[in-house]
Amino acid sequence: MNAMSMGPTTRFVGFSKEDINNACFVHREKCTLWPEFLKQGYHKGNLFSNLAKFTGKKVFIVNYPTEECLKGEIEGKGFRVIHVQLVRDGRANLHSKIRHDSINGVVYPLEIILNWQIPKWVQINNEMPSDQALWYRLKYEDLLNIPKVTLSKLSTFVGLNYDSKAIKFWEFEHHLTAGNTGVIDTLCRMQNLKGWEHHRRESYSGYIKSIQLHNNDKYIDSEWKKALNRKQLLAFDCLFGVINQSLGYVRDDFSDEERKAFWMEFRKYDTLWKSESSLKKKLSNWFNNIR
Numbered sequence: 001m002n003a004m005s006m007g008p009t010t011r012f013v014g015f016s017k018e019d020i021n022n023a024c025f026v027h028r029e030k031c032t033l034w035p036e037f038l039k040q041g042y043h044k045g046n047l048f049s050n051l052a053k054f055t056g057k058k059v060f061i062v063n064y065p066t067e068e069c070l071k072g073e074i075e076g077k078g079f080r081v082i083h084v085q086l087v088r089d090g091r092a093n094l095h096s097k098i099r100h101d102s103i104n105g106v107v108y109p110l111e112i113i114l115n116w117q118i119p120k121w122v123q124i125n126n127e128m129p130s131d132q133a134l135w136y137r138l139k140y141e142d143l144l145n146i147p148k149v150t151l152s153k154l155s156t157f158v159g160l161n162y163d164s165k166a167i168k169f170w171e172f173e174h175h176l177t178a179g180n181t182g183v184i185d186t187l188c189r190m191q192n193l194k195g196w197e198h199h200r201r202e203s204y205s206g207y208i209k210s211i212q213l214h215n216n217d218k219y220i221d222s223e224w225k226k227a228l229n230r231k232q233l234l235a236f237d238c239l240f241g242v243i244n245q246s247l248g249y250v251r252d253d254f255s256d257e258e259r260k261a262f263w264m265e266f267r268k269y270d271t272l273w274k275s276e277s278s279l280k281k282k283l284s285n286w287f288n289n290i291r
């Protein structure tokens with residue numbers, strides 16, 4: 001295997017000695033890769049060259065590499081950088097963020113759309129190179145619905161040979177330093193590793209069971225279809241619907257009256273949006289009234 005994936009490099013470059021054992025989210029203190037590699041010394045500026053020597057791997061998949069990482073660790077070091085832009089239906093993403101943030105208190109969906117989804121989209125889109133040959137748009141839903149086709153196309157794009165076993169990611173060794181709880185949880189449970197306690201552990205149990213029973217399954221999280229209320233969907237559609245549609249997602253149906261009502265309410269507070277937190281809450285509450 002020529003490739004390995006990890007989280008953002010900023011998470012572990014510069015780790016103190018005490019933190020080294022927490023670098024790997026899969027194996028924790030029993031990890032056979034990161035602690036030894038990180039103990040070798042200071043890798044900043046030569047991270048991928050050193051990692052290539054240490055692991056023998058040639059392709060590194062990094063989540064959300066920062067500008068500092070791209071400039072300091074990759075560019076000019078003899079690597080070819082290919083961007084993979086992973087997109088998902090923005091409504092699923094909105095629901096996921098609402099669910100995630102509600103652990104820490106009250107959330108305002110409209111605030112998430114305006115202050116997180118839209119700026120994030122603009123930022124990520126701007127980060128893609130102007131040369132189309134250097135970046136690839138990968139749809140999360142395609143990855144789940146037609147995994148073989150999608151993964152083999154992606155493999156060709158990044159210059160790897162597609163292996164049909166790749167879908168059973170839990171059968172391989174991974175040393176993830178960040179990532180989705182579900183993926184890490186699946187790896188730990190399928191490989192009989194200790195893992196860790198988290199609030200969604202129970203909800204993944206059905207998925208783990210179906211992998212064990214059928215040896216291959218997919219988990220499509222479509223909770224958002226039931227969880228988002230009509231006003232939240234209306235707000236999303238008015239503010240983000242066109243962009244979401246341009247990515248291939250079908251828009252929700254709203255009457256002209258409903259759209260007009262949204263914009264009227266929105267414009268009432270729009271100019272004060274950034275400075276007046278009470279108005280922000282008021283407006284958000286208007287969309288949240290069906291919790």
Ligand SMILES: [Zn+2]
Pocket residue numbers: 024025026027028030031032033034174175176
């Ligand atoms: Zn590990």
